[in-house]
Amino acid sequence: MMQYVADGIVFAAIISLGAxxxxxxxxxxxxxxxxxxxxVAAGAYFALAFVALLxxxxxxxxxxxxxxxxxxxxxFAMAAxxxxxxxxxxxxxxxxxDKNASRIALIMAAFGVSLMGRNIVTLAAGGDPINYTFYIxxxxxxxxxxxxxxxxxxxxxxxxLSVLALHLFLSRTTMGRWMRATAENPTLARINGxxxxxxxxWTWIIGASLATIAGTLQGHIVELRPEMGFSLLLPMFAAxxxxxxxxxxxxVLGAIVVGVSQSLAVAIGLSAYREAVAFMLMLAIxxxxxQGLLGERE
Amino acid sequence: MTAVLDVRDVVAGYTPxxxxxxxxxxxxxxxxxxxxxxxxxxxxxxxxxxxxxLVPISAGDIRFLDRDITGxxxxxxxxxxxxYVPQTENVFARLSVEENLALGADFDRAAMEERRGQVLDxxxxxxxxGHLAAGKLSGGQRQMVAVGRALxxxxxxxxxxxxxxxxxxxxxQTVFTQLRRIRDAGVTILIVEQNARAALAVSDRxxxxxxxxxxxxxxxxxxxxxxxxxxxxxxxxxxxxxx
Numbered sequence: 001m002m003q004y005v006a007d008g009i010v011f012a013a014i015i016s017l018g019a020x021x022x023x024x025x026x027x028x029x030x031x032x033x034x035x036x037x038x039x040v041a042a043g044a045y046f047a048l049a050f051v052a053l054l055x056x057x058x059x060x061x062x063x064x065x066x067x068x069x070x071x072x073x074x075x076f077a078m079a080a081x082x083x084x085x086x087x088x089x090x091x092x093x094x095x096x097x098d099k100n101a102s103r104i105a106l107i108m109a110a111f112g113v114s115l116m117g118r119n120i121v122t123l124a125a126g127g128d129p130i131n132y133t134f135y136i137x138x139x140x141x142x143x144x145x146x147x148x149x150x151x152x153x154x155x156x157x158x159x160x161l162s163v164l165a166l167h168l169f170l171s172r173t174t175m176g177r178w179m180r181a182t183a184e185n186p187t188l189a190r191i192n193g194x195x196x197x198x199x200x201x202w203t204w205i206i207g208a209s210l211a212t213i214a215g216t217l218q219g220h221i222v223e224l225r226p227e228m229g230f231s232l233l234l235p236m237f238a239a240x241x242x243x244x245x246x247x248x249x250x251x252v253l254g255a256i257v258v259g260v261s262q263s264l265a266v267a268i269g270l271s272a273y274r275e276a277v278a279f280m281l282m283l284a285i286x287x288x289x290x291q292g293l294l295g296e297r298e
Numbered sequence: 299m300t301a302v303l304d305v306r307d308v309v310a311g312y313t314p315x316x317x318x319x320x321x322x323x324x325x326x327x328x329x330x331x332x333x334x335x336x337x338x339x340x341x342x343x344x345x346x347x348x349x350x351x352l353v354p355i356s357a358g359d360i361r362f363l364d365r366d367i368t369g370x371x372x373x374x375x376x377x378x379x380x381x382y383v384p385q386t387e388n389v390f391a392r393l394s395v396e397e398n399l400a401l402g403a404d405f406d407r408a409a410m411e412e413r414r415g416q417v418l419d420x421x422x423x424x425x426x427x428g429h430l431a432a433g434k435l436s437g438g439q440r441q442m443v444a445v446g447r448a449l450x451x452x453x454x455x456x457x458x459x460x461x462x463x464x465x466x467x468x469x470x471q472t473v474f475t476q477l478r479r480i481r482d483a484g485v486t487i488l489i490v491e492q493n494a495r496a497a498l499a500v501s502d503r504x505x506x507x508x509x510x511x512x513x514x515x516x517x518x519x520x521x522x523x524x525x526x527x528x529x530x531x532x533x534x535x536x537x538x539x540x541x
Contacts, residue, residue, distance in 0.1 A: 174404050177393070181401055184390050191350065191384065192401045193376035193451060 002146045004267040005260055010152045010221075012239075012259025013159035016252045017214035018229075019236040019243075020166065021207030027183040027246040028203045029093070031106035036211060036236060037229030038117030039085060043212025044219035044228060045125055046077035051132055058133045058220070063150035065135040066220055074216045078209040085208040086201060088113060094200075114230070121226040129223040155217045162213055163252055166206065170248070175202055183246065234275065235262070242282045244295020253293050257281065300328045301361070302455050302486045303349065303380075308358035310348040317356065318344040320510040326455065331477065331487040333497040333518070335527070336507035342490040343385065345507065346457050349488075350382040351375050363454060377405055381453035385460040388444035391433025395424055398432050398443050402450025409452065416483075417446040420476060438469040445473075449480065456480065457488045462496060474500045498522050 018040045025033045033039075050073035051058060059067025092109055101109075139147040170176035182189040182199045189196055211229075218228060235258050243254025258278045265277035285293065303326040311317035318341045326332045336342045347353040349360055351372040359368045362380055376382075390398050399417060403410040418425050421442040427435065432443050441461060448456055461477070462470035470493060478500045481487050491497035498504055498518040505515040506527055514526065521527050 174407075177397055177401060177404070180393060181390050184392050185387055187352065188384065188387060188390065190352075190372040191376065191382050192447065193373045193405050194401070195371075195373045 001264075001267060002143065004263045006146055006148055006152075008260030008263030009256065010148075010155055010259075011235075011262065012255040013156045014214050014218050015232055015235045015239055015259060016255030017159055017162055017210040017217075018232055019239040019251045019255055020163070020248055021211045022236055022240050023243075023246060023248055023251040024179075024183075024203050024207050026240070027248075028179065028186075029097075029106075029200060031103050031110065032237070033207075034107060034110040034233070035088075035113040035117060036207070037231070037233035038114050038121070039081060039208055039211040039229065040215040040218070040232055041121055041224075041226060041229035042084060042117060042215070043074075043077050043081040043208070044215030044224050045121055046080040047073045047212065047216040047219065048125070048130065048132060048224060050074075050076040050080075061154075063138070063140070064154045065133070065137070065151050066154070070132060070216070070220065074213060077216065078212045081208040081212045082205040085204045089200070089204055118226050118230060125224075125226070127226055129225050131223050132220055149221075151221060155221065158213065158217065162210060166210070166248065169206075175199070179203065235259070235278070238278060238282050242285060242292055244292030247292070247294045247296075250292055250294030257285070257293070300364075301325050302328050302330075302363060303488065304361040305345070305349065306359050306361075308345070308348060308355055308360060310344060310353050310355045310358075312344075312353060314354075314356065318353075318510050319348060321358065322507065322510070322512050323358075324505050324512070324515075326486055326488050328486055329481065329484070330502045331481050331489065331500055333489045333491055333494070333501040333504040334507060335491065335494050335497070335504055335521070336513070339509075340507040341510040342507055343459050344510075346382065346459050346488065346490050349457065350380065376451055376453075379452070379454035380457070381448040381451050381455070382457045383444045383448045383459065383461065385463055389432040389435075389440050389447070392431060394429055395432055395435070395443055396428040398447050399424070399450050402447040403452075406452070410450070413450050413452060417449050420449070420479060421446050437464045438466075438472075441465065441469075441473060445476070445480075449485070453485060455486045455488060457490075459490045460492060461489065462491065462493045470496055494527075495522070 018036060022033055022036045051070060054069055054073060056069040058070035061067040092113065093106065096106055096109060137149040137151060139149050141147050170180060178194045178199050179202065181192065181194060182196050186196055215229060238258045239254035240251050242257055243250030261278045261281045262274040265271065265274035270277055305322060305324040307321045307323055308319050309317050309321055310319040322345055334342050334345060344353055348355055351370055355368055359366055361367065367375060399414060400410065403413050423439065424442055424446055427439060432440060435443065461473050465473065474496050477487055489497050498521055501518040503515065503517050504521045506513045
C-alpha cells in the first residue's frame with residue numbers, strides 16, 4: 001500500500017506544478033486556461049530541443065538518470081515557454097481583456113489555443129512518442145515494502161523546491177504581494193499604484209515556468225507526446241477544484257489527493273477506472289466542502 | 299490659492315450610452331477639504347472615480363497639479379500623488395494590516411518606514427493589529443487601514459468616497475476629526491459624503507450635485523445654511539442646518 005501512495009505522490013508532484021499555473025491564471029486573469037496542458041507539452045518539447053542543441057544528453061547525478069544538461073535545458077525551456085505564452089497573451093488574451101470580453105469568450109479562446117498548440121507540436125516534432133534518453137530505471141528499497149526509483153525522489157524534491165520557491169516569492173517579495181493583491185481585488189490594486197499589466201505578465205511567466213518543469217519531468221519518466229499535456233489537463237483541473245479554486249497551497253493538496261487516489265485505485269484492482277475513482281473522490285469531497293479543501297466559502 | 303485639482307465640464311459614464319456625469323466642473327485648492335454632496339444617483343462616486351481614472355471620460359478635462367490627467371491610467375495617477383479610498387472593498391481582506399499598509403508605499407520603498415510612523419501616529423490602533431488579516435477587522439478598523447494605506451503613498455490629494463458609511467456616529471466623528479489632522483499635515487482632501495452635516499463641519503467648501511450636474515457650490519458655512527441644500531439633499535432643510 002505504501003508503494004502505491006509513494007507512486008501517487010510522484011504523479012501528484014508533476015500535476016501540482018501544472019495545476020499551480022492553472023490556479024494562478026484563474027486567480028489573476030479570471031478564466032480557466034484550457035491551454036495549460038499544451039503549455040506543459042510545449043515546455044517538455046522546448047527542453048527536448050535544448051537537450052539536442054547542447055548535445056550533452058541528459059547527464060546523470062549519481063543514481064539519478066538525469067543531471068545538469070537536462071536541468072539547464074529545462075531552464076532555457078522555461079524562458080522559451082514564458083516568451084511563447086507572453087506572445088500568445090499579447091496577440092490574443094490581452095486584446096480580449098481590453099475589449100472586456102466575457103469569461104466564456106476567454107475560455108473558448110483558450111480552447112482554440114489548446115487545439116492549435118497541439119497541432120503545432122505534432123507538425124514540428126511528429127506524433128510519435130520521444131524520450132529524452134533511454135534508461136533502465138533501477139529502484140532502491142527505502143523501507144520494507146517501499147521501493148522508489150532515484151529519479152522519482154529527484155522529481156519530488158524538484159517539485160517541493162519549486163513550490164517552496166513560489167511560496168517565498170509570493171510571501172516575501174513586492175511582486176508576490178502585488179500578485180496576491182491583484183488576485184483579491186484588481187481595481188483596488190490599481191488604486192494602490194500597482195500596474196496590473198506587469199502582474200499579469202509575471203503570472204504567465206510563473207505559470208509557464210512551472211508547467212515547463214512539470215512537462216520536462218513527465219517527459220523524463222514517461223515519454224514526450226503532443227497530447228501529453230492534454231492528458232494531464234483533467235487531473236490538473238481536479239487538483240485545482242479539489243484544493244479550492246484559486247488557492248495555490250490548496251492546489252498542491254488537491255494534487256496529492258488526486259495522485260494518491262489514482263494510485264490506490266490501481267492497488268484495489270481498478271486500474272482501468274483510476275481516473276474515475278479520483279473524480280468520484282473529488283465529487284464526494286466537494287459535496288461535503290463545496291469550496292474545496294482549502295478554499296474559502298464565498 | 300493654487301488649484302490642486304481642476305475638473306472642467308466632465309462628461310463621463312460606465313458605457314458610452316449611459317453618461318452619469320453631464321458636464322461637471324469642480325476645483326480643489328491646496329490645503330482645502332472639499333465635500334461633494336448630492337442625493338443617491340447624483341454622480342458623486344462617479345465623479346471621484348472619473349478623477350481616479352476608473353470611469354471613461356468622454357468630454358471635458360481634468361488637471362491635477364497643473365497637468366492634464368484626463369484618461370490617465372489609475373496606477374500612474376497614484377504615483378503622481380493622487381490617492382483614492384473607495385467606499386466598499388477598500389482593504390485587501392486576505393492580506394495582513396501590515397501588508398495592506400506596505401502596498402501603499404511599495405513604489406517608494408525608501409520612505410516606507412517614515413510613512414508607516416506617520417500613519418501609526420494618526421491611527422495608533424493599527425500598530426497592535428498589524429499581523430491580523432484585514433478581513434477580520436471591524437468596519438471602523440478597516441476604514442483606518444484604508445485611509446492609512448492611501449496615506450502611505452504620500453498623496454498630494456486624498457479622495458474619499460463615503461468615509462463614514464456604515465460607521466457609528468461616534469466613529470464617523472473620529473474619522474472626520476482625523477481628516478482634519480491629515481489636512482493640517484499638508485494633504486488636500488476631496489470627500490464624497492452622504493453625512494452632509496458632519497462632512498461640511500470639517501470642510502472649507504462644498505459642491506452639490508444633482509442628476510450628474512453641479513447644482514450649487516459655496517463655502518461649507520453657506521451650504522450648511524442653505525435651505526436649497528437641505529431640501530435637495532435630505533428633503534428637510536432644518537436637519538442639515540441644525541448643529
